[in-house]
Amino acid sequence: MDSEQRKHALALIQQALPELDWTLHAPKVKRLSRDFHWFSPVLKRLLEDKQADAVVRPRSEEELRLLVKTCVQHQLPLILRGGATGNYGQLVPLEGGILVDMTGFNQICELVSGVVRAQAGIRLAEIEMLTRPSGWELRCMPSTYRLASLGGLYGGGFGGIGSINYGPLGAPGNVLSVKVMTMEAEPRILHIPAPQALLLHHAYGSNGIVLEVELALAPVHQWIERLDVFDDFTDALDYADAFARSPGLVKRQLALFAAPIPSYFSHLNGNYQASQHAVISVIAQESEGFCSHLLEKYRGHSAVRQSAEEACEANASLMEYCWNHTTLHALKIDSTLTYLQTAFNYTNYRQQIIDMADLFGDEVISHIEFLRDNDGNITTSGLQLVRYSTEERLNEIMDTFRNNDVKINNPHVYQIEDGKQGEIKPEVVSVKKCLDPKGLLNPGKLRGWDVRDTLVLDNDPLLLTDRYQ
Amino acid sequence: MDSEQRKHALALIQQALPELDWTLHAPKVKRLSRDFHWFSPVLKRLLEDKQADAVVRPRSEEELRLLVKTCVQHQLPLILRGGATGNYGQLVPLEGGILVDMTGFNQICELVSGVVRAQAGIRLAEIEMLTRPSGWELRCMPSTYRLASLGGLYGGGFGGIGSINYGPLGAPGNVLSVKVMTMEAEPRILHIPAPQALLLHHAYGSNGIVLEVELALAPVHQWIERLDVFDDFTDALDYADAFARSPGLVKRQLALFAAPIPSYFSHLNGNYQASQHAVISVIAQESEGFCSHLLEKYRGHSAVRQSAEEACEANASLMEYCWNHTTLHALKIDSTLTYLQTAFNYTNYRQQIIDMADLFGDEVISHIEFLRDNDGNITTSGLQLVRYSTEERLNEIMDTFRNNDVKINNPHVYQIEDGKQGEIKPEVVSVKKCLDPKGLLNPGKLRGWDVRDTLVLDNDPLLLTDRYQ
Numbered sequence: 042m043d044s045e046q047r048k049h050a051l052a053l054i055q056q057a058l059p060e061l062d063w064t065l066h067a068p069k070v071k072r073l074s075r076d077f078h079w080f081s082p083v084l085k086r087l088l089e090d091k092q093a094d095a096v097v098r099p100r101s102e103e104e105l106r107l108l109v110k111t112c113v114q115h116q117l118p119l120i121l122r123g124g125a126t127g128n129y130g131q132l133v134p135l136e137g138g139i140l141v142d143m144t145g146f147n148q149i150c151e152l153v154s155g156v157v158r159a160q161a162g163i164r165l166a167e168i169e170m171l172t173r174p175s176g177w178e179l180r181c182m183p184s185t186y187r188l189a190s191l192g193g194l195y196g197g198g199f200g201g202i203g204s205i206n207y208g209p210l211g212a213p214g215n216v217l218s219v220k221v222m223t224m225e226a227e228p229r230i231l232h233i234p235a236p237q238a239l240l241l242h243h244a245y246g247s248n249g250i251v252l253e254v255e256l257a258l259a260p261v262h263q264w265i266e267r268l269d270v271f272d273d274f275t276d277a278l279d280y281a282d283a284f285a286r287s288p289g290l291v292k293r294q295l296a297l298f299a300a301p302i303p304s305y306f307s308h309l310n311g312n313y314q315a316s317q318h319a320v321i322s323v324i325a326q327e328s329e330g331f332c333s334h335l336l337e338k339y340r341g342h343s344a345v346r347q348s349a350e351e352a353c354e355a356n357a358s359l360m361e362y363c364w365n366h367t368t369l370h371a372l373k374i375d376s377t378l379t380y381l382q383t384a385f386n387y388t389n390y391r392q393q394i395i396d397m398a399d400l401f402g403d404e405v406i407s408h409i410e411f412l413r414d415n416d417g418n419i420t421t422s423g424l425q426l427v428r429y430s431t432e433e434r435l436n437e438i439m440d441t442f443r444n445n446d447v448k449i450n451n452p453h454v455y456q457i458e459d460g461k462q463g464e465i466k467p468e469v470v471s472v473k474k475c476l477d478p479k480g481l482l483n484p485g486k487l488r489g490w491d492v493r494d495t496l497v498l499d500n501d502p503l504l505l506t507d508r509y510q
Numbered sequence: 511m512d513s514e515q516r517k518h519a520l521a522l523i524q525q526a527l528p529e530l531d532w533t534l535h536a537p538k539v540k541r542l543s544r545d546f547h548w549f550s551p552v553l554k555r556l557l558e559d560k561q562a563d564a565v566v567r568p569r570s571e572e573e574l575r576l577l578v579k580t581c582v583q584h585q586l587p588l589i590l591r592g593g594a595t596g597n598y599g600q601l602v603p604l605e606g607g608i609l610v611d612m613t614g615f616n617q618i619c620e621l622v623s624g625v626v627r628a629q630a631g632i633r634l635a636e637i638e639m640l641t642r643p644s645g646w647e648l649r650c651m652p653s654t655y656r657l658a659s660l661g662g663l664y665g666g667g668f669g670g671i672g673s674i675n676y677g678p679l680g681a682p683g684n685v686l687s688v689k690v691m692t693m694e695a696e697p698r699i700l701h702i703p704a705p706q707a708l709l710l711h712h713a714y715g716s717n718g719i720v721l722e723v724e725l726a727l728a729p730v731h732q733w734i735e736r737l738d739v740f741d742d743f744t745d746a747l748d749y750a751d752a753f754a755r756s757p758g759l760v761k762r763q764l765a766l767f768a769a770p771i772p773s774y775f776s777h778l779n780g781n782y783q784a785s786q787h788a789v790i791s792v793i794a795q796e797s798e799g800f801c802s803h804l805l806e807k808y809r810g811h812s813a814v815r816q817s818a819e820e821a822c823e824a825n826a827s828l829m830e831y832c833w834n835h836t837t838l839h840a841l842k843i844d845s846t847l848t849y850l851q852t853a854f855n856y857t858n859y860r861q862q863i864i865d866m867a868d869l870f871g872d873e874v875i876s877h878i879e880f881l882r883d884n885d886g887n888i889t890t891s892g893l894q895l896v897r898y899s900t901e902e903r904l905n906e907i908m909d910t911f912r913n914n915d916v917k918i919n920n921p922h923v924y925q926i927e928d929g930k931q932g933e934i935k936p937e938v939v940s941v942k943k944c945l946d947p948k949g950l951l952n953p954g955k956l957r958g959w960d961v962r963d964t965l966v967l968d969n970d971p972l973l974l975t976d977r978y979q
Contacts, residue, residue: 154732155796176645176729180758207757214758214797236803257758257796260645260729263623286886288676289649289683289726327624327726328683334705417755419886 042116047137050115051094054139057111061104064096064142073122073140078130080368082379083432083453088130093120093140100145102222102230102252109228109250112139113479119224120483121246123162123193126185128365130455131197131245135485141250143192150253156217158255161192177258180207180215184366195219195254196246201364202294202323203259204412205285205419211242212415220253224477231476237503240472245457247486248473263326264293264349266359268309270317271341274299274407277318278394280339284322285411285419291325296363299398299407302426305371306362312344321359323349364424367408371426379429381405381439384448387420393447394421400445404428405438423447456488465489468502475503511585516606519584520563523608526580530573533565533611542591542609547599549837550848552901552922557599562589562609569614571691571699571721578697578719581608582948588693589952590715592631592662595654597834599924600666600714604954610719612661619722625686627724630661646727649676649684653835664688664723665715670833671763671792672728673881674754674888680711681884689722693946700945706972709941714926716955717942732795733762733818735828737778739786740810743768746787747863747878749808753791754880754888760794765832768867768876771895774840775831781813790828792818833893836877840895848898850874850908853917856889862916863890869914873897874907892916925957934958937971944972 042050055063064070074092078084094117099105112119118138125132134140146160149171157172165186169178181203183189189198195216200209207215218234219241230252233241241249271277281297284290297320304315313319320341324332326348336343345359352358362370368380385393398407406426414420427438432453439449451460458465470489473480480490511519524532533539543561547553563586568574581588587607594601603609615629618640626641634655638647650672652658658667664685669678676684687703688710699721702710710718740746750766753759766789773784782788789810793801795817805811814828821827831839837849854862867876875895883889896907901922908918919929927934939958942949949959 155794212758213756213800214760217796217799234799236800257760257794260731262729287682288882288884288886289681291683291726325624325726327686330686330703331682331705413757415757417757417888 042136044137047094047117050117051139053115054108054111054117055095058107061108062098062100064098070094070096070140073125073142074133076125076127076130076132077365077369078128078133078455080128080365080372080380081453082429083435084130084455088133088455091130091133091135092137093134094137096122096140096142098142098145105141105222105250106228108139108141109222109224110226112481113224113226116479116481118481118484121192121196121250123190123196124164124185124188126183126189126193127197129197129452129460131193133455135455135483138481138483143190146192146252155258156255157258158253159191160253161190161195161251163191165189165191165194172258173261176261178261179203180257180259181210184361184364187361191254192246192251195242195251197243199243200412202360205292205295206413207259208413208415208417211239215257216242217255217257219251219255221476222250222252223475224250224479224481231503233503240466240468240502243457244469244472245483245486247457247477247482247490248469249476250482262291262293264323265326265329266345266347266349266352267322267324267332267343268303268312268345268359269320269322269332269336269341270303270313270344271320271339272317273340274318274398275395276339276341277320278391278409280335280341281320281322281409281411282391283335283339284324287331290328290331292322292328294321294323294360294363295411296321296367297407297409298367302367302371302406302408305374307370307374308357309345309362319344321363323360364410367424368426377429378426379435380452381423381425381427381442382450382452383423383425383442384450385421385423386446387414387418390421393445394423397442397445397447400441401438455486457486458488467498471498471500471502474498475501511605513606516563516586519586520608522584523577523580523586524564527576530577531567531569533567539563539565539609542594542611543602545594545596545599545601546834546838547597547602547924549597549834549841550922551898552904553599553924557602557924560599560602560604561606562603563606565591565609565611567611567614574610574691574719575697577608577610578691578693579695581950582693582695585948585950587950587953590661590665590719592659592665593633593654593657595652595658595662596666598666598921598929600662602924604924604952607950607952612659615721624727625724626727627722628660629722630659630664630720632660634658634660634663641727642730645730647730648672649726649728650679653830653833655829660723661715661720664711664720666712668712669881671829674761674764675882676728677882677884677886680708684726685711686724686726688720688724690945691719691721692944693719693948693950700972702972709935709937709971712926713938713941714952714955716926716946716951716959717938718945719951731760731762733792734795734798735814735816735818735821736791736793736801736812737772737781737814737828738789738791738801738805738810739772739782739813740789740808741786742809743787743867743876744864745808745810746789747860749804749810750789750791750878750880751860752804752808753793756800759797759800761791761797763790763792763829763832764880765790765836766876766878767836771836771840771875771877774843776839776843777826778814778831788813790832792829833879836893837895846898847895848904849921850892850894850896850911851919851921852892852894852911853919854890854892855915856883856887859890862914863892866911866914866916869910870907924955926955927957936967940967940969940971943967944970
C-alpha cells in the first residue's frame, strides 16, 4: 500500500470513527513514532524516514475494537506504542499506518498474593507503587521502569533489574497469562495462559494486540543501593561476581562499569575518580553487612549509598544508571558512542570478559550485567559502549565477539529475527497467522511472516480451539 | 580422666551447685546422651557405651556461667545438647562429662525486617511461628524443624529445606552473628559477627558454647506441597531438575525418591503404586500453574497436594519426608537399611545420578535433594538408602562413589574431620584454642585438637582483640 492509498484509507477510517482521540499534526506524529533506537547510528539512519500516518489513543477496549475492525476493513497497518522506551525501533512503523497509543489502558485488574494482572499501558513504576503496600514488587523490569509500560516490557523487553534472581521475563513462571485482541474484521478477545502466552513475548507487538498481562511478583525487601569503586578492573569484576554467586546474599541488581563509564554519570561522578571502575548493586538490607568484608577483600571503596526509599523520594535511583540507561548517560556526554548487546558463556564469563576488555582496549568499554539464564545459571550480559567509527567496523567488532564464543544480540537491526541470531520459533509466525491473518500489525517487522510459506507452521500454536475464548 | 576421677569431680560440682536442674538417673542420662546416629550401624556400635555422667538444664545464662566455671575448675568435660536430632552423634559425649540441655534458652531476642536473633535452645518451628506473622520464615532448616533447635542447626546442621534458594546455612549471608560463652575459668561472653562466626558452625559445639544465633530470614510465600509420581526414574529426575533450574518457578524444597522409597511412606503410599518414583516439591502458589504443563511433559501424575497451612494444621507436612526424615521413614519399615551422604558434581549431576543408580541397582536406592552450592550453582546431594550387609561393603560402596567423582560426606564417622573428607580449616581448631583452651568441650570430637601442634594456628582467628567483647 503506497502513501496515497494509505492517506485515502486513513481518511475513510477517520470519517467512520471521528469520536476517537486522533493526533494528526505531522511533527507530533513523527515524534510519537520514535523510541530510543537512536542509540544506534545504524538504526538512526535506517529508520529516519519511518513514521505513522496518524496516532490514536483509545480510551476503552470498545474504541480499540472499533479501530481494529475499521483498520482491517481498509487494510491499513496498525502499530502499538507503550512508553516508547525501546531501543530497536520496536514501535517505529515500517510501512506507515495508525500508531495506537496504549497508555489509556493503565489499570490494575487484579492483585492477589504474589500475582498482578494489569492493562498493557500501565507504567511499571505505577504497578510497583500499587503492589508494594501488600509486600510485592516486580520480578524484573528495565531501567526505564518510570516510563516503560507493561505491554512494552512484554512486547519488546527482555528482563533487567531482578533478572539476577528470576532470569529473563520469558523464563517459565514470570508471565502467567495474557489477554489479547485479534487483528481481524471481527476482533476477538482471547485469554492465553503461559507457556503459550510467551509466543507473543518479544515479538514487538507484531503478532497480536496484548491488552493485559498477568505477572508473578517478587516479595519486597528493604533494598540498599550502592555504588562501589575499584582501581583495578578485575577486582571490580571479582567483587561483583562474588556478590552475584553467593546464594545467601540477597540482591536485585548487580552491574559492573569499566572506566571511564562511571565518569559519564554526571550526577554521581563527584564521588570518585574518572579512572575508577564501579559496581552498582541493589542489595537487601540484611545482606549489606557483608559489603565491607567483600570490599576489603577486593580493595574497593564505597562511593554512593542510599536506601531505595530515599532514592525513590529523590527520583535518583542508581537503578537508572544500569542496563540501557548506562548508554543514555554516556551518550549525553559523548554522542559518538554506541553500544553492543552480548551474552557471555556461563561457564567462563570471567575470562571472556577480561579477554574481550584486553582485546579492544578503549574502543569497547565493558558494561556488564549479572543475571540468571533460563536454566538458572548465573551468567553475564554485556551492554558494552563502543567508540563508533563506521558500520563496517561495528560489524567487525561484533564478529570478533562471536568468534570468541560470546553471543551477539544485535541491537543495530530492526527486524525481530536479526536481533535473535537470525532465528525465531516458527510458532511465533504461526501466532501471527492466527491473530493477524492479514499481516497488518507493523508489516515488515517479523521477517518470518514474509517467508511464512517456507516454514512449517502449526495451525493452532496457542491451543486456541475452544480452550481460552 | 577416668570414670572414677570423673565421678569425684562431678560430686564436687554438684556440691558446689546444688540449685541447678540436675538429671542423674543413669538410664535417663543415657537416653539423653543419644541422637539419631543409630541410622548408621557403624556409629551405633562405636557409640554404644558412650554417655554423659549427668545432665544439667540451665535456666539462665548465670546458671550456665556457674556450671562452666565449675567444670573448668574441676576439668570435667561439658557437651551441648539441643533437640538431639543430629545423625552423627554430634551430642554423644565421647569421654563422659556433663551434658548441658540447652532447651531452656528458648527466647527470640530480636526480630526486625528480614533478621531474627534467638537463643540457641529455641526450636526452629517456634522461630517460624513467631516470624511468619511479619512475613518472614527461615532460609534453611532440616526436616526435623519441629524438634531441632537453632543451636543444633548451627552447631551440627548443614542446610536442608530452603537450600535450593539460599545454599547451605554456611553460605555467606545466612548467618549474621553469634553470641558465645567461652569455656574458661572466668567465662567471657563474646559477640562474633560473620564471617568469623562461621568458624563455630558445624563444629558440633566442640569449639565454643553458642548462646544466640542471628539469622537472615526469607520472605514468606504461600507454599503448596506436592508429591508427584512417575513410572520412569529419568522422567522423575528431569521433572525435578526442570523445576529446580527454572529461575521463574519459586520453590522451597525439591527432592527425588526412587522406588521403592515412596512405598516406605506409610501415611502416603495409598496414593500411588510401590513401583513408582516420586518427587516432593514445595512451591509457591503463583508457580503451581506450571506443574500440570511439566507433569504432562515428563509423564508424571499428581498424587498428594496440600497447602502448607493445611499441612501445618494437620501436622502432616511433606517436608517431613525429605532430607534425613526419608531415612527415618524407611528404617521404620526395614531396619536393615542405612544411608549415604553424597555430593554430586554441579556440571554433570544428571548423568552421575543415572550412572550410580544403574551401577548399584537395588542395593543403593536414590534419594536426591536439589540445592544451590556455595557458589550459587544448582546441584544435587544424595541421601541414598543402602541395603546394609557389612561395614566393609559399605566402605566399598562409598569408594565407588568417590571413584566416580561423587563426593562422600561420610555419615558413619563421629569425628568432625572425617565427615568432611578428612579436612577442616585450621582456624576451627584455633577457635577452640581461644574459646576452650583446656579442650573440655566434648573431648575427642575435633581430631585436629589432638594434633594441634602440627597445625599452623592463628592466635586470633575471631579477630577478638578488643573488637567484639
